[in-house]
Amino acid sequence: xxxxIKDVARLAGVCHSTVSRAxxxxxxxxxxxxxxxxxxxxxxxxxxNSIGRSLATRHTNTVGVxxxxxxxxxxxxxxxxxxxVLHDEGYAxxxxxxxxxxxxxxxxxxxxxxxxxxxxxxxxxxxxSLYKPLLQELDVPIVLIDNQYPGGFAHSISIDDRGGARLxxxxxxxxxxxxxxxxxxxxxxxxxxxxxxxxHDELQAAGIAGSAELxxxxxxxxxxxxxxxxxxxxxxxxxxxxxxxxxxTAIGALRCLHAAGWSVPGRISVxxxxxxxxxxxxxxxxxxxxxxxxxxxxxxxxMLLDLLAGGRIEGSIRVPGExxxxxSTAPANRG
Amino acid sequence: xxxxIKDVARLAGVCHSTVSRAxxxxxxxxxxxxxxxxxxxxxxxxxxNSIGRSLATRHTNTVGVxxxxxxxxxxxxxxxxxxxVLHDEGYAxxxxxxxxxxxxxxxxxxxxxxxxxxxxxxxxxxxxSLYKPLLQELDVPIVLIDNQYPGGFAHSISIDDRGGARLxxxxxxxxxxxxxxxxxxxxxxxxxxxxxxxxHDELQAAGIAGSAELxxxxxxxxxxxxxxxxxxxxxxxxxxxxxxxxxxTAIGALRCLHAAGWSVPGRISVxxxxxxxxxxxxxxxxxxxxxxxxxxxxxxxxMLLDLLAGGRIEGSIRVPGExxxxxSTAPANRG
DNA sequence: TTGTAGGCGTTATCAC
DNA sequence: GTGATAACGCCTACAA
Numbered sequence: 001x002x003x004x005i006k007d008v009a010r011l012a013g014v015c016h017s018t019v020s021r022a023x024x025x026x027x028x029x030x031x032x033x034x035x036x037x038x039x040x041x042x043x044x045x046x047x048x049n050s051i052g053r054s055l056a057t058r059h060t061n062t063v064g065v066x067x068x069x070x071x072x073x074x075x076x077x078x079x080x081x082x083x084x085v086l087h088d089e090g091y092a093x094x095x096x097x098x099x100x101x102x103x104x105x106x107x108x109x110x111x112x113x114x115x116x117x118x119x120x121x122x123x124x125x126x127x128x129s130l131y132k133p134l135l136q137e138l139d140v141p142i143v144l145i146d147n148q149y150p151g152g153f154a155h156s157i158s159i160d161d162r163g164g165a166r167l168x169x170x171x172x173x174x175x176x177x178x179x180x181x182x183x184x185x186x187x188x189x190x191x192x193x194x195x196x197x198x199x200h201d202e203l204q205a206a207g208i209a210g211s212a213e214l215x216x217x218x219x220x221x222x223x224x225x226x227x228x229x230x231x232x233x234x235x236x237x238x239x240x241x242x243x244x245x246x247x248x249t250a251i252g253a254l255r256c257l258h259a260a261g262w263s264v265p266g267r268i269s270v271x272x273x274x275x276x277x278x279x280x281x282x283x284x285x286x287x288x289x290x291x292x293x294x295x296x297x298x299x300x301x302x303m304l305l306d307l308l309a310g311g312r313i314e315g316s317i318r319v320p321g322e323x324x325x326x327x328s329t330a331p332a333n334r335g
Numbered sequence: 336x337x338x339x340i341k342d343v344a345r346l347a348g349v350c351h352s353t354v355s356r357a358x359x360x361x362x363x364x365x366x367x368x369x370x371x372x373x374x375x376x377x378x379x380x381x382x383x384n385s386i387g388r389s390l391a392t393r394h395t396n397t398v399g400v401x402x403x404x405x406x407x408x409x410x411x412x413x414x415x416x417x418x419x420v421l422h423d424e425g426y427a428x429x430x431x432x433x434x435x436x437x438x439x440x441x442x443x444x445x446x447x448x449x450x451x452x453x454x455x456x457x458x459x460x461x462x463x464s465l466y467k468p469l470l471q472e473l474d475v476p477i478v479l480i481d482n483q484y485p486g487g488f489a490h491s492i493s494i495d496d497r498g499g500a501r502l503x504x505x506x507x508x509x510x511x512x513x514x515x516x517x518x519x520x521x522x523x524x525x526x527x528x529x530x531x532x533x534x535h536d537e538l539q540a541a542g543i544a545g546s547a548e549l550x551x552x553x554x555x556x557x558x559x560x561x562x563x564x565x566x567x568x569x570x571x572x573x574x575x576x577x578x579x580x581x582x583x584t585a586i587g588a589l590r591c592l593h594a595a596g597w598s599v600p601g602r603i604s605v606x607x608x609x610x611x612x613x614x615x616x617x618x619x620x621x622x623x624x625x626x627x628x629x630x631x632x633x634x635x636x637x638m639l640l641d642l643l644a645g646g647r648i649e650g651s652i653r654v655p656g657e658x659x660x661x662x663s664t665a666p667a668n669r670g
Numbered sequence: 671t672t673g674t675a676g677g678c679g680t681t682a683t684c685a686c
Numbered sequence: 687g688t689g690a691t692a693a694c695g696c697c698t699a700c701a702a
Contacts (some may be wrong), residue, residue: 051395055390059385076406076410076414095418
């Protein structure tokens, strides 16, 4: 049983409210008395019990973070950013994985509710119809991260998909490519639609006529990327460059190209999106658009902190991506 | 302000202790009354305040997890395993990154202490002299994961480094290799020493004479792996196979081999350790020893749960690795 | 400057 | 079967 404020009070020969004041230097208290109290507190290894404090103050200095799964390296980095700033501000982080399972989402939110977290951060890619009322019921500030459908939530933060895509495609155009394909994700995803829009933006800005056959679909994973790349190669006039929805898709594309004997970047250039840790270890190292994951976590945490401080904040912020040029892109062969 | 037990009591026309009993079906309470109470509780969206409960029960149903950084995908998967079982058992997980910074370690442990976590899981690679007394002071069950120096702690869980290494080397020997190198980590790391021991075990079991020149050092990262691989190639009689301390080291080795024009696995075989997500995407896909990270997290969490339940448990458990054969290993060319 | 007393939301132990 | 009542550890008026 660790020492309580009363133990310290008894030892110091004062009453517990004096100890409380002294230890938080809040309110007035005689300097000598305060010193004595602090000394004794240290001697007995007194640590204020935040449970008792929370009950009295009606806040827990605690934030709940829900993610699909922290086993996803992308998610993990965002969480690292979140934890870094929250910890520094004296908040502790509850981490829970929903695994995108509805029952788990329910039990996670319930757990956070019962524990009276001061705020919640959600990175769940899709905050479904079930989820949303559940979260509102919590009645604490909520910030969404990288959510596909932030509708109905006031505060969110995500990557600037469209701008990031423009960076990638501009890079390819700058290298002289004119026949550029987009190897996308599934239809209906906001991020995919935005990246596609950015792709079109740049083609148009460069006066390049788009071609429907150059836009194909994957599913964000290597295997579909490989297959979609195959269909691109089968075109009468294949592209000289491919902008992929993400790095995992690009891995599949690279595989296909490797198997077909197309040299990258000699014959065709490939760009990804995300800059996963893996990107620089691919063969060739992948040119891609970096998502500043740690920074996104930080920003989200700060946004929540502002909300907790009672600030009225801008609703949704988009953080810019950054082009990372590696070995998978090269000038187009002017034929 | 969310409803409290008293609100429910008032609405149900009973006293709060009856509500408490009814909701936890603990103690006797009239069936009809209980139903009414439950109905009302649901109507007003009552969620028991675990802060109040914790104060009364003197436990928080909360576990603290300290890691160096969850941004490391390896760590993140272990955390996912931990969270999965803890959540299912009604525990919430506090996650904190120490970043291997002493001050942060101190403040993390203090935070956990003040929040009165019921137990702690530490995955910090090195639990230094500062850390240790700090943790003991917490006076709750502690389980160490993958710690290099578990000395002084009663409970820990880690990979069977020696056994894993034997798996890798046995595989190479089975393919006919006899001149096998070990590209290790820095001197002094227990995991490195154990993997090296496993390497020697198998050589000896196969009646192969070891050679000091075939054991070289890296630092667990690609660049040093690349350099060390270079020194192996410079040998008068280079190895036909290399067992690397981990996958990151193997990536460096692969780079070196690629640059030197040595075909893998045609001319030389390479084995890693870890099975990072990246391993299967390398060129060629890397044969390696899988560490069951999620499972390790699960086991550690269960061990802690047993401890919390008051069980007297086996002190330290080692979980076996598993050989994953991919494209970087092939039969030796019998010259 | 310090002490007293009440309350935060529960659980638990008594009486009734 | 139910209601008082007293903790649990802390904070915060208010009184002294």
